Amino acid sequence: MKRNMYYLAIVMAVAAGLAFSAPVGAGETYQLGLSLAITGPTSDAGNPYSKGVEDYMRFANDTKILGDAKIDCPIRDDMYKTAVTKRNFEDFLDQGMIFFLSYATGANQALAPDFTEVQIPVVPASMDSSLMKASPYIFLPIASYSHQYVGVAEYVAANHKGEGAAKVAAFIHPSAFGRAPLADFKAAVAAGLNLELVEVVEHGKDLDNSALLQRLASKGVQYVLCHTVQSPVATLLNDAQRLGMTAKTFGEPGKITFMGAHYTGGNDLIALAGTAAEGFHWTTSYRVTSEKGPWTDWQLDMAKKYGRDDKTANSHNYASGMMAAQIAVEAIRRTREAGKKVTKETLYETLNQMNGDKAFTSLAAVGPVTYSVTDRMGVDNVQLYVVKDGVFRAVGEPFKPKYMK
Template identity: 20%
Template sequence: MNKRVIPTAMAAALAGLVAGPAFAADMINVGHLAAYTGPTSDVGKPYGQGIADAMNYINANGGVGGRQIQFETVDYSYNAPQAIATYKRWMASNPNVPVAIQGWGTADTEALVKFVSNDKVFFMSASYSGHLTDPMGKSERTKAAAPYNFFYGPSYSDGCRGVVQWASEDWKAKGSAGKPKFVHMGDNHPYPNAPKEACAAYAEELGFEVLNPIVYSLKPGDFKAQCLSLKESGANYAYLANTSGSNISLVKSCATVGVDTQFISNVWGWDENAQAAAGDAGYGVAWVVGAAGWSSDAPGMETVRAVSKVSDPSGNEARPLHYMRAVCGVFFMRDAMLAAEKMDGGVTGTNIKAAMEQMTDHVPAELEGVCLPSTWTPEDHRGTNQVLVYKSTPNGFENVYTATLERRSEWLGW
């Protein structure tokens, strides 16, 4: 029977391929790597939805200078090899080769750095890894120059430095005596590892005692063993480097075990869904926020709500923080494309990159008050050095601290 099934099925596959997206010369091709499944799907879903909605919204509202964005969303399940395979497929899909890619994870983005710089593809990632901030490879910490990589928001390392700064202030404000103890917690994966050394070094600089890191999985699970280690270590501040799904489990496990450590986390580490799931255990978590929240009354939220209606016509769905950052990322890319259009050669990866590097304290016009003003230069891809630290309380999220980090040259690419 199989002998018969295969040819028919192959014919069907062929038919499916031929009937693929229609090609139009005046379209701008963009690739979209999303993690709707896999260990980071908790934050990958709202972010990926934000990217898709924003691009569809731009298309419905005149496109990029009249040109439509043609994009393909691929759910790669946070599996780096699959992201590379998808990238290679896109690059071979002549004449629909993307000029820009909206990516996702740190593992795949860092693995693709060399590929995108060889192919001159503008790459905007949801990974804010500090390793992506050195376009010229000037810093000695940089393993590979990342000229075509951009992201919106403070780097993971800067974010962690920001919350550590807050922790230091918090320690003083509480009037506690002695050296506060800091510990990094996260999976052994490029994303949680990205700020590990950089942040530990800064914590030491601020007078923290840095303890041995504790490993817990990116996949949610029972983390009581890790919580007991944490309790035993006597850490005062624990930096949670995983995404919110895993952090919910950790915070709850630690509440059961009776840990009274102050949890601090990164931009993907906490959100509205996490707070709702964690309940009482979640109050007190302090973390980095990179854009306005859904309930904000910033003027730009009008646009975000309109974008949200693309996939939720009722307008009832409350979007988590990640959604706003996704929308910001797409609008920054759109602005760069608009500027690139006026350059020689039009909208190419190289021109989009050049246009991004000309932005100074830029905020997309429709998103006033939503996105952080960002600056990229040909030597420095740290878009912003402003870190908003929020704390989860029973009354909602409160902005407790805003750190403005120095742009130290030795922090570039770290």
């Protein structure tokens, strides 16, 4: 009953936001911009993410969340290339952009000095914790990659039944994104997390992982912790299933249990891997449509309204894009409500005040978005899911990893 009342309160709060109309800046158009990989590496995440941003921005204009004011958010494909991202960013600035939605870890790291120089608030699709140190203008929407990766690792340490430390391997994207959580993961192990990191594998574009899987098995690896996007994970899972190496129960001796963080999982993975995804454990701060609740109707109704297919509609990457757009729109709405002119500077102030009774709650996430001048990681909690009978199911309640501050 308490959970139902909580989500009813969220729905009412969202409805109240939609009904708001203020005279401040009436008739104005606020310029935003999104640069991301719609094609190229990681585009299996970037493509639905872009649709989530596009649809929520259309929704904000169609339902007059900002009264008579409008949002213009052009979306450009940067093909996962930092140089293209930088060109897009500079073009958006020339158009009067006051809020930037960014994507890749490497591009955010490279552009962080630019963000600080022009003092523009940025919400990235990357949840690399180092970005918050790189620029005070970068606001992560949810728990960092490190929190999610260490969170799934903590589950291994707590539930492994064999003798000694569980032997794990890291299967990561060959990029700054893929490597992002490794330092914090290794620090957690050094601080007492009872795991043995046997090998770090930066995957290529291999269509067959047989040799890799056999090598890991020969080293006694029982758990593979993934940090990449869905397609290479699907290939890995399919190969493991073909070789009979996938654990049928968590931590099954002589087999491998596969796990991952954020962009590795979700309904997109099941669509690619099919039955090979069974038993895959995954952490994120987003809700999934296979766990029914108010967020399910909200996400699916949005997708239906704007003509999206079922795969996009059920993707957590679509929800991730919507929430990034939500944060930007909510910052604009609150700034207008306070009677202030909407600028880069006032939006930055508004975001830093988004805490306590001013926290922002999105139906897409497992906890509230909170920011301050000392904390720019939005949702603090992560949720563990596992694929059961072809769908992701929640394991326990949202939590904060013990080995992450």
